[in-house]
Amino acid sequence: MEEQKLSFVGKSFERKDGLIKAEGRAMYAADREFARMLYAAAVRNPRPRIKILGISDEKAKKVPGYVTLVTYKDIKGQNAWPVLDLDYPFLPEKIARFAGETVALVVAETQRAAKKAASLVEIEYEELPNIQDPLEALKPDAPEIGGTTDMKNVYAHFTIQKGDVDKAFEEAAYKVEGTFKTNYQVHGYLETQGSIAIPETDGGMTIHSTTQCPYYVVDGVAAALGITYNKVKVIQTVTGGGFGGKEEVPALVAAHAAICAAKVGRPVKLIYSRKEDFQCMSKRHPGWAHIEYSADKEGHLTGCRVKYVLDAGAYSTITAIVLFRGTVHSTGPYKIPNIDVKTFGAATSKVPCGAFRGFGQPQINFAQESLIDELAAKIGMDPVEFRLKNLLNPGEMTATGQKLTSSCGLSELVEAVRKKSGWDKKVNLHEKKGHIAKGIGISTCYYGVGLGAKGRFLDRAGAMVNIYKDGSVGVSVGNAEMGQGALTVFAQIASETLNAPMELVKTEEVDSSKVPDSGPTVASRGTLMGGNAIIEAAKPLRERLFKVALDMLIDKGGTSGKMIAHDGVFEMDGITVSFTDVAKEGWNRRLKMCEEGWYVAPHVSFRLDNGQGDAYVVYSYSADIAEVSVDTQTGVTKVDKIWAAYDVGRIVNPMLATGQAQGGILQGMSWSLFENLQYKNGIMVNPNFTDYVCATTKDKPEYDITFIEKLYDEGPYQAKGMGEVPLIGVAPAVANAIKNACGVRIDSVPLLPEKVWRAIKQKNAAKEAK
């Protein structure tokens, strides 16, 4: 594309769907009604791991409005949900592996009747041995409860081997090691999961689903019903938040609705309650990591050993890809010549974990960034100085031996937050007012954009751009709006390429029958992949329209031949024509005004045997500095302010990008301080927002956000990916700030008051003993 001044990209356009949502007119899944629609409700496994002996609807039948019971026997296709492996049945036949798993479904005339009847279905069962702790699952004498690899109870394992780690540790001037743990995180999207399945006359099924991955839903429904893909149509409803939670599991919910609808021949709606959503939908994996770093006497990192275990739960789902991302990023954004990383996704008898913003990185980033601070302290270096000495810069090699391109501004990000936060003055201040101690902490992270080597076969995307006779433009894409602003960003990219006014461009929510399988909208890939596909589609239209515009301007008396296209207007020698007029003329000339685009991510070379090669096409970066106040009497931590800087390439819409940044920071802060999902004897204890606490307006910190745009030439208008980096680095920045405030290292997330309080007490006791 030729050099041009951007008219639409880089501007804070208001959201296309803003007012519709503010007026309460947006149609989420639960808001949609169809004639003769029935309702489904799930019958759930009451115990951690059971052998199913029988399912009876004797009592349920008596509920007025009861229609039918649906079990594995009603599945006409394959009873195995196609994710990566096939270990998760749509409905279990013999063994249910976690409390809350859908064992059967009830269909009834009303939602209330369905729920009532489902509660009356009786499951006869025998309890089976179960495992709650992922480290127990990896022991040789553990009972076998799952696993999809050659190792017992393991869904995935990866390794990165580089240099000679043993030698590095032998020769090191400084060594540190530590074990760190992080707990679950519940997505807490405000709209719970839900699907409506509508049987079509040709034996097909139309699905309305709240999802960020409509094509996964196609896979699931086609498999469950045993029908071909051209008979499954998935329409994405307005989606009330995703954060990864609507990546893989909506396919399961939709398949359940579809199995019911296929049986009764009527539309069936299945909407989850919040409790059900907690109990059986995906979560952020709890993480366990043991890390060791070594450094030479000047403070250069020389080696890193990592053992990293994710608690994957009862089925594999997409644990392998989550673990892959965690593995690749496990040593931190540093140049380290000698590396030994071993990672495992372990089976337990709990809720299956899956995608969540950050995708296996926040857990390990908390561990390694906490330990980096400990190493800096041991050497006697300032944490910022230590990082600047070791951070990856353009041209340098990552842990997997990937050479970074010029689109890497990590050191600049660190300098930016250092300056803005007043780090140099604050870090040695240790200000204390009464029993409130103030502290400051930093963290850095890098994030491979897109699906990377482990998901490369899915890393393509399509789009269709259609210019109507009146000059309005329809953009169909395969990547989903879930709140992040994709509809608006995609419209901006289409506007920019076509020189069409924003108000004339409409982006459609995904309909799987309109655009070919574009993979999931995850991994911060929406803008990159969908945007590039739109550009591919719009380019030939642009050529045609620009030629028409040129003709029209010459006809109107333009002589110089120098045309400038900007803000929806074409201009030559002071004469102008509008995009609308050009489009109409294009139609008069019977030009092709609709095109499809297809974008395939560049190849990544990565070898699974030694973990070396290019793991992702490009990286986004972040640096976070947190300032906290810790009440040393109660251990309560308050985050006062976060300074964050991001390099995510070109910012397409600053207002939306800032919204993503603030939201990511808050979600990260909420995970690091409050959110604490608990299991007791294999049963989830707090599946609700009363006892599972998320940050509210009152907890809001101050935000200071900086974007440093290191352009990525392969990206749409040189953008990279934005969605996830803001969350990842928050927890370690807060933990490091707590250490700075009151001298205690908390090695597990959430950083609860009782942990801080106990650590302070122990520290004081140790001091007194001396």
Add this chain to the structure above:
Amino acid sequence: MKNEEIIHADEDGFFTIALNVNGELGHMIVSRNETLVEALRHYGWKGTKKGCDTGDCGSCTVLFNNKPVLGCMMPAVAAHGGNITTIEGLGTVRNPHPIQQAFVEAGAVQCGFCIPGMILSTKALLDKNPEPSEADIRKALDGNLCRCTGYVTQVQAVRIAAKKVKAMKKQQEKLAAKELAAEKRKAARKTAKKAAKKNK
């Protein structure tokens, strides 16, 4: 309307309640354990969202006699005789309420699921306190969970909304004053005419 009247269930256990939703006076047939949000949604007011069922997320916030209530915590029968405002009752499609405009302008809307509740909490706040401080705003929105934003845009939205509502009220007052003045002038002209007639 007054809700002092005692209502009884019919023989099937259903109650017929009378209430005013967004200015439409009407009846709803509800069961004993039906919540207000279920009833409203059943009768087509789908802008009211259901997010948690436990009174924690605030997505189902509606105004009951101008006070914010949680639709999932209030039995529908308890709404008998009351005035309810849902998100559909603010502004019109062609002419959105200034609070709705403010939320869009400030970038406070992302997935949008919490927004109807947030906007109604804001409405209740601004009705009571037209110039709220940041602390007032945070307190008023504390019961509305949002998982997309960092809450800062919503605080800004309420600030913008306060200004817009004030401007709207001023405009309305101006208009009202203008009308009043016009009427007065008209009346004065009339009396002057009458006086002129009398004088003749």
